[in-house]
Structures are given as C-alpha cells and as structure tokens.
Amino acid sequence: MRRKVTMQHVAELAGVHPSTVSRALNPATRDMVHPDLVNKVVDAAKKLAYRTDFNAKTLRTGRSKLIGALVPDISSSLFAAIISGINHRLGGAGYSVVIAEVGDDTSRLLELAHGLADHRVDGLILGNVFVEDPLVDFCIDHAIPAVLVNRAESGSRLSAVISDDLTAMQLAVDHLHSLGHRQIAHIAGPQEQSTGVLRRRGFKFALTGFELADSLIEVAVDYSREGGAAAMLRLLDRHPEITAVAAANDLLALGAYDAMASRGLKCPDDISLVGHNDIPHMDAVHPPMTTVRISHKEMGLLAADLLLQAINEPGAARRNIVLPPQLIIRQSTSAFRQGRTNRSAGATART
Amino acid sequence: MRRKVTMQHVAELAGVHPSTVSRALNPATRDMVHPDLVNKVVDAAKKLAYRTDFNAKTLRTGRSKLIGALVPDISSSLFAAIISGINHRLGGAGYSVVIAEVGDDTSRLLELAHGLADHRVDGLILGNVFVEDPLVDFCIDHAIPAVLVNRAESGSRLSAVISDDLTAMQLAVDHLHSLGHRQIAHIAGPQEQSTGVLRRRGFKFALTGFELADSLIEVAVDYSREGGAAAMLRLLDRHPEITAVAAANDLLALGAYDAMASRGLKCPDDISLVGHNDIPHMDAVHPPMTTVRISHKEMGLLAADLLLQAINEPGAARRNIVLPPQLIIRQSTSAFRQGRTNRSAGATART
C-alpha cells in the first residue's frame, strides 16, 4: 500500500509552492508558469506518481467531471446500448458516468435524481420515458445541465435526442399496406410512456392516410413479451379479421409470436408482424423479424454531445435531434393472401 | 435556481453550531445530541431543503459512497444484467455506481482504473474477463476493496463470483452424449479470457470422462456471432464427421447457426448445438436454443454483497462464490441418427 501523494509533496520535491504546482499541472493555467518550472513540476509529479484528487478539486471548483444517467432499466438492450454510447463519448471528454436505475418504482425518480445531484454531477441524462415529469423542473431548478434521450418533453425546456416515432410507424404501415394488408392492427406500448403515445399516434396517422379504420389497437400493460402476448390475444379475440400487426416494440412483437403460436397461427402466413427497435438477434428469431431499426448507441452518442454542449455553452439554445428510423424487412411480413388458416376467435390452442 | 444551502445555514436557522447539525443529521452520531435539538435541526434542514454535500464529506472522511465498475462492454446483455444486479444491491446500501467501459482497447484498463480511483471510489468491481491482470495488483497496491465478477484469478487475492464453467460444460457434454452423440466438437472462446480457457478445459475434461477424442476444437477470435460462424465453418471443413457442438457462448452458437445455414445444414437434424449463458430471447431463435443458463443478475447481486463485505470488514477472508449452471433443453439438440443430409466439406453453400 502506498501513501497518498498531494500537491504539497510534489511542491516540496520540485522546490516550489503548491499553487505553482497547481498552475503547472493544469493545462489551462500552465502558461502562467515558467517552462523550466513546468518541467520540474511535471517531473516531480511523475516521480511521485501524483494523481490529482477529484474530490478536493470538485469542492473547490464546483465541477465534478461526473455525469449522472437516469434510466429505467440497464438490462434492457435498448438502454444498455444508449448508456454505452453515452459512456463512449463522455469518457473521451474526461467524464465518468454514474448510473441510477429507476426500475418499476417511479416514485423514487426524484430521490435518485437528488442522489446524483448530491454527488455534484455536472450534468444529467434523463432516459426514463415517462410522460409526466417533475425531473425537468428539478434540473432547471437546480441549474443542472440535462438532456433527454429516447423521449422528448412537450415544453422543450431541455435538449433531446429522439427517434422519429411518427415516421417509423409510417414506415411500418406503408410496408404492410403495400403488401396488400388492409386490416392492420397495433399493439401499443404503455400510454404513460412517451414512446407509447407517440407510436400509437403515428400508427393512427399513417392509417388515416390510407383511409383505413384506425381502431384496431390494443395497449399492452408494459413493454414485455408477456404484455405483448396478452395484447395480441385480445386483438385476436376481438378482431379476428386482422391480417397484419405493427407492434410498438420488438418485445411486444415477440409476445405476439408467442400468442399466435398458442392459437396455431403462422407468421407471416396468417398474420404479418412488424416490430420496433431492432434489438439484438431479431434476425435470428423465428421468423426473422421485420422491424424498424433505431440506432440506440447513436442516440447515446448524440445525447452526450448535446449534454457537453449544454455544459460548455450554458446560453446555447435547446435543440432536439431527431434520428431517422429505418425499416428492416425480414420474414415476419408477407403479401396478403385470401384463404388462410381457419382461425375463429374460439380456435383451439395448439399447446 | 436555488442557492446552495450548507450546514451553516441550517445551524443558523436552528440556532446551533454547525457541528451540532453534523451530529444531529448523521444517524451514527445522532444520539450524542439532545433529542430536542435533533428535532430543531431536522426541521430546519427540511425547511431549507438542505442536502449534504458528498464531496465535502468525502474529502473529510475519505469515503465517497461511489463504487466503480470496470466492464468490457455494457451493451452485451451479459454485463448489462450484471451491472443491473450490482446497481440494485449497491443502491440499497447508499452507493452509486460509476461505470467504466473498457472496450477492445485493453491497454486502457489501468488508465480507467486510475480514473475511478481518482474519484475516490470506495470499491471496485472488476468484470473484465482477461486472464492477464495487473488490475488486481493495482487494487491491492492502492488498498481499494475489490471483487471479481464472471471470472476468478489464480492468486485468489480477491473475492470473486463466478459460474461453474467446468460443471457447465459437463452438463452440455453429458446431454449430448446421452443423446447418442460421439463426435462432439467445441467452439471455444478467446483464450485470453478466463471463460474461454475454463470452458475449453471443462469440455476436454468432460469428453475424456467418456473416453472420447477431445481434439475437435476451434477457437473463435472473439465472442461474436461472426467469430462463431467462422469457427464453425473451420470445424465443418476439418471435421465433417461431427454430429454435435458445444459452444462457449450463445453468440458463438448463433454464429454456428449461421454457418450451418450457409452450408445447407439443419440444426438439430444434422448437428446438435448447445449454447452457453442463455442470454435473452434464445428461446425465440430458430431453433430454440438448448443452452446452459447462468444468472448474471444474480452474479451482480452477489458481487455487490461480496464487495460490501470487503469494504465493511477489511480483515475478512477472501472467498469465491461459485454459481451453479443449469441446462436448459430446447430444440437445438436431438438424438443422434444415422444417414443425415449429405454434407462433405465441399458441399455447395445454399445462399
């Protein structure tokens, strides 16, 4: 175990005053000190393996080089990718990322944000997707630079990186429509989350463009496979006439696969299905899923850029970056055909 | 924007000295102060929305309530789950987790660890899976409590949570053997990573138990689908007689699926395949993958427990927790049968 080395020690070894060490070691103030001394100090610091103490520095300067990230769940591949992107960009700028995972208990949101603020984070990335959001007020109130990722806020008080959900649903519906489908349903995400409402809105909008009924919608209780399966089952019961489904997310679509299998239905022969997100391995599922790809890593990267900007230019205008979604056509969608598997609402389950 | 509230302000409002505020607010020293005063202080703190400054506290006490986690890649579902588990447990104990993602550039490992140490983390979780490891020395040298997750170290100088790779491979091979397979191959992970060598060793050990040749091994360049596909192709070329493959990881197995498809081979009809990890959605791929399940979230939880223990009882003995793997039988494995698809090494690719 080694003893703590402070500037004091470096100063002694270099034969200068601690404040000179501070100036010599800080790139921003280095030119205030004589080059010869700079060398002496740098040498001494190297010899002693001196490391600057972030805490002391933070206490003095108010900047911690810490960024907080508030996300619902890291283990979802979506947020894992976003965090990875954030980390990548922020790490390059000398920041470290502190993660706070909200989980299901949204009442802890503010508490977690406070915790992050207590560590004096220089900025906050808000990845939670809930519509109702006192967090934005929190950041503004505490003057903490912040950006939203994977969601926008109606007030536009904070910059945000989002995917174009409306266009995405348009892409999905267009694809299905061009395949000949006319009875198109939607498995919507929870309506407390911005992606849930936006994608649903996009779906309805796309359908009205074709003058089709936009009432074939079932809202899933959460973004999970089980939620998707349950919603699909309800859809099948209430609207046996549907021939295509656009799901608000891949997990939901996977659940729809499960539901169809339990009813002895084949995808895409009986019903075509489009997912959303293109999470990993959706090309390996059965059938390979047609879905709308969103680059979540890119989202994280851009969110980090926006945050860096908000930190460095406090006066700068807020701005939203809207990422273009991309339709990835695989094999869960096919042309509409008459005379498919018999499937009344009461059809016997296969299992 | 609100002004910063310090203990000084609380003290003034409560009519006491700042140090009394400190004592009254800290549960550990609260009983040193008169209950009436405690109430007064607590009220004043609440009224002013006082929040203790972690940085100042850290500078004074040396404890930051920050834990660093060093992982190769957060966006892999494996480490995402581990981090989630770590976060869950550590969050409950009042710690926040700072993530450092190593990526491919392992030369940055020490640098990243230093960065974490600069923030005065109270402990470190080392999730990188490389065998060669100056990091352990780093932690010991700097007296930073640390634990290993998803890997062990030969010296056992640090506690670790690992999965029982030997047993896992035994499970896989037993399963294949009981199905009648005798030409069993292994797609190994990179041999610079502990899981790579351990699983390979487990494979060989399991095979010799059955007195079978253990030479049917191809090492993948990395834990990726592409790496797995390439290794599988080499296996197919060099050992067309194989009827079953145990892969060191699900991604590798997915790559093997790809390779088989490109050669017009069917799984499990032509070759049975066992994966490793049971990452999300492996039940939805085609065919649903037989694999060895490891609970990575549990790993994270236990690693956090171990770290908490290392922090709170510095003298305690190091210990390794070995998690039992579980074979999940799905449909990528089936009984060995004679007369399968013709498949010489030179068979035409399907695509």
Added chain:
DNA sequence: GTGAAAGCGCTAACAA
C-alpha cells in the same frame, strides 16, 4: 511569474 492566504462544506479531535 511566483508565493501567500483564504476557503469550498464538511467532520472529528479536543475543550468546555
């Protein structure tokens, strides 16, 4: 260009 001195907000000896 360099040194001196103050202080960021907190806690922990020590004194009362």
Added chain:
DNA sequence: TTGTTAGCGCTTTCAC
C-alpha cells in the same frame, strides 16, 4: 451534551 478549532487537497484571488 455542545461549541471551538483545525484541516481534508485543491484553486484562485491578491500581493509581490
């Protein structure tokens, strides 16, 4: 039981 004092390691005015 409470107040006084000092100082964690650093940066940043202010003098020189």
